[in-house]
Every structure is written in C-alpha cells, then in structure tokens.
Amino acid sequence: MPKVSVITSLSYDHMAVLGDTLAKIAGEKAGIIKEGVPVVSAPQSEEALKVLERVAREMSVPLTLVGRDIHVIPLTSSLDGQTFRLTDNLQSANLPTFRLPLLGSHQLENAATAYAALKASGIPITDEAIQKGFSQVKWRARFEIARRDPPVIFDSAHNQDSFAKLRETLETYFPGRQVYLIFGASEDKNIPGMFAEMKPKIRKLIVTRADHPRALEPEKIIRLAEQAGVESEAASPVESAFRRALDLSAKDGSIVLSAGSMFVTAEVMKAWNNLMSLRGR
Secondary structure, three states, X not given: OOOOEEEOOOOOOOHHHHOOOHHHHHHHHHHHOOOOOOEEEOOOOHHHHHHHHHHHHHHOOOEEEEOOOEEEEEEEEEOOEEEEEEEEOOOOOOOOEEEEOOOOHHHHHHHHHHHHHHHHHOOOOOHHHHHHHHHOOOOOOOOEEEEEXXXXXXXXXXXXXXXXXXXXHHHHHOOOOOEEEEEOOEOOOOHHHHHHHHHXXXXXXXXXXXXXXXXXXXXXXXXXHHHHOXXXXXXXXXXXXXXXXXXXXXXXXXXXXXXOOHHHHHHHHHHHHHHHHHOOO
C-alpha cells in the first residue's frame, strides 16, 4: 500500500490516451487515489480540482492542495536558484526557509507539493533533512543553463502549458531577450499552441528532427511556423541545428534554447557535451 498519492498540475497532454478535457484527464489521473491513502495535489484548474475532490470524498481520504492548504512565499531568485518559505492555513511559524537550485515559479509549486507529500506520508523526516534535499536537487533539462553568456538553455517543455511556464521563466531571468529556439516535436503535440505561447520570444526557429519514430518531419513544422508568423529554417541532424543556433547567437548574443521535445533536447545536450570535450572543458 502506498504512503501517499501525489498528483502534479494537470494540462492538455497525451490526450489520445487520457482524454480531451481537463475533467477527463483528471479522471484518469485520479485512478491513483486509494482508500486509506492521503492525497496531495499541486495547483489545479477548477475543472480538474472538482474531479479530484469528488474521488477523494468517495474514497474518504484527505486531499491536501498546494495553493489552498499550503502556500509558497518566494523570497529571493537568481540564476543560482531560489529561496522560499512555506506556510499552511494554521499559520505555522516554525516552517524554515528552503533553497532550491531549480528556476521558475512552477518549481516552487513542485517543491511545495513534494514537501506536503512527505508530511502527509507519515514518514519520519525532519525539515532540516528536507532543506538539505531541496538544496541538492538536480533535474536535467529543466531550464538548465549550460552557459550564461550568451545563454545556452536546455528545457523539456513539450506542450502548451509547459511552454507558457518556459516563457514566464525566460522573462523572469532574461527579460527582453529573444531566443534561437531549436525545436522538434512529436506528431501528437499541439504545435500551434506552443508557438502561440513562445512567439514573442522567438528570434528564429531552428527546426530539426530527433532520432525517434514519432518525431514530426521538419517540413511539417515549418509550415505550422509560417502559419503562426514565426520565422524558421530547418537543419538536421539535431547537432547541426544546435551548431546553427550557436553561430547565430555568436553574432547578436541572443539565447540558444532547446525545447519542444525531450528527445531533441537530449541530443542537443549530447552535442554540447561533445563540443565542451573538444574544447577541453
């Protein structure tokens, strides 16, 4: 029997399997809610939350919701990470300050969800131990800054919601800067939605294709980019697209960003490691 059931923020993804509304997606995700097992949820849309609350009531288990039962208080933020405090509806005064190396306000919500899950699980763990754990977190390709000037960033955003968070994080840490976006996507993704979120930040889209059977052909993505009014060009394989973005960035200092497909970003990260090895770093 699990100690706790955890549900992260739900968005439109894998809709062929999970459903085409947030209520349907929440219904599928709520399948992990079990009798006798407390539930912790990250912030949810009203539509999804209604489903989770109903299932929790049916199972007679408590539901802790980040943003309602536990709150994040951001303190400081820089390229080195973030500090924050947590508070609950009891206004507990003894909750400590935490440091998190991950960037973006959504990562604070993830940390609060993890904290709430640990507390709900009944596992004997101190806040000091959680402080240490948070301070040592490493999560590859989550707004991972490989180089600061000009910036090279690896990210795993691959749907409209995660692209919205990516754009917000870019504006927080690199306000006013545009990106050369190395982009590929799987055939089932809402590519126009991703472009709509990121369009104000894109200087040029460098379209490529990962070595993956569900990867969409660059020509199809180029057509979608044209429809969205996003300037683009194609370059394959992924390493060539990455080198093209680096060359463009060297001329004007724009950000080099990989996103759209975890498979593309993984290949970009490999190309970066190879480049650093050749340079003796």
